[in-house]
Amino acid sequence: MDVCGIPVLRGEKKKTSLHIQPGFFLPVWIVCGKAEGPTLVVTAGVHGCEFVGIQTVRQFYEKIDIESFCGQLVLVPMVNPSGFYHGAKQIVPEDGKNLNRVFPGDENGSLSQQIAYAIEKKLYPWADFLLDLHGGDINEELVPLVFFPVAASQKVQEIAKAAAMHLPVPYRVRSTARNGLYSHGVQCGVPALLLEIGSGGRWNAEEVSLCEKSLLRLMGYLGMGGAICINEKQKEGVEGFYQDAPEKGFWYPLVKAGQTVAKGTKLGELRSLDHCLLAEYSAEVDGIVWYYTTTLGVRKGDSLFAYGRCE
Numbered sequence: 001m002d003v004c005g006i007p008v009l010r011g012e013k014k015k016t017s018l019h020i021q022p023g024f025f026l027p028v029w030i031v032c033g034k035a036e037g038p039t040l041v042v043t044a045g046v047h048g049c050e051f052v053g054i055q056t057v058r059q060f061y062e063k064i065d066i067e068s069f070c071g072q073l074v075l076v077p078m079v080n081p082s083g084f085y086h087g088a089k090q091i092v093p094e095d096g097k098n099l100n101r102v103f104p105g106d107e108n109g110s111l112s113q114q115i116a117y118a119i120e121k122k123l124y125p126w127a128d129f130l131l132d133l134h135g136g137d138i139n140e141e142l143v144p145l146v147f148f149p150v151a152a153s154q155k156v157q158e159i160a161k162a163a164a165m166h167l168p169v170p171y172r173v174r175s176t177a178r179n180g181l182y183s184h185g186v187q188c189g190v191p192a193l194l195l196e197i198g199s200g201g202r203w204n205a206e207e208v209s210l211c212e213k214s215l216l217r218l219m220g221y222l223g224m225g226g227a228i229c230i231n232e233k234q235k236e237g238v239e240g241f242y243q244d245a246p247e248k249g250f251w252y253p254l255v256k257a258g259q260t261v262a263k264g265t266k267l268g269e270l271r272s273l274d275h276c277l278l279a280e281y282s283a284e285v286d287g288i289v290w291y292y293t294t295t296l297g298v299r300k301g302d303s304l305f306a307y308g309r310c311e
């Protein structure tokens with residue numbers, strides 16, 4: 001059979017690559033189950049310092065028992081290899097762009113746009129479902145959560161939300177994003193999720209285990225084998241508040257990721273070099289802090305925090 005244009009046999013694992021531009025390839029690893037079933041595309045490392053997903057995909061490819069699942073897995077362990085090796089925060093070093101903001105791509109654009117274009121044209125068409133693995137970058141602390149799309153067709157929304165409910169992370173959060181790897185996928189009709197595990201550009205075995213368990217639960221939900229298990233404890237973030245820095249400054253967060261905040265709780269302050277108060281933020285509703293920025297220095301437009309009401 002043929003997966004992503006690569007001939008592969010039932011019961012076979014194959015390491016191949018996706019050509020982006022002369023001399024630049026993305027690793028693509030295919031695992032073909034013994035029986036027919038859906039194709040799940042899993043991408044990691046769009047942001048090079050979000051290590052949990054990258055490590056999970058590496059381990060998963062080696063460990064997976066082909067006898068035990070059906071369908072096809074298409075694993076992309078590093079969507080932004082130079083970002084990973086250079087330790088670049090959020091960007092593709094070659095062009096300075098955030099790959100998760102450039103979809104749809106451009107065949108004749110810069111490297112980020114070419115990567116986006118190749119993913120849209122070469123991977124989306126094969127995907128019955130897509131999972132994009134992220135985590136807290138070197139400037140972010142977050143609570144494990146999964147973003148599911150609400151800016152998509154009704155059918156795609158329903159499939160993706162049901163899938164999110166099977167993952168062993170404490171929160172699922174509605175997302176209206178459109179220009180990232182997973183969010184453009186949903187615009188193209190591919191049910192997809194974005195999973196966030198890990199913080200601060202670090203990783204550990206426990207986080208990798210949670211990420212792997214999430215992948216297995218998703219495969220179970222998709223009918224690729226394994227347990228089908230709804231996470232009854234998971235809460236849904238129904239109203240989100242996302243704050244970007246209005247100007248550059250010194251950022252003093254006053255809450256932690258996962259913290260419960262009551263309406264009026266002070267969330268943080270932005271000050272100038274000369275200590276002038278540039279902005280201060282308080283919670284507008286009772287909610288949970290999903291993530292916040294830990295770095296002292298922030299640029300205009302950098303994310304400061306996100307929190308939301310959950311039910």
Ligand SMILES: [Zn+2]
Nearest residue numbers: 047050134135
């Ligand atoms: Zn990310």
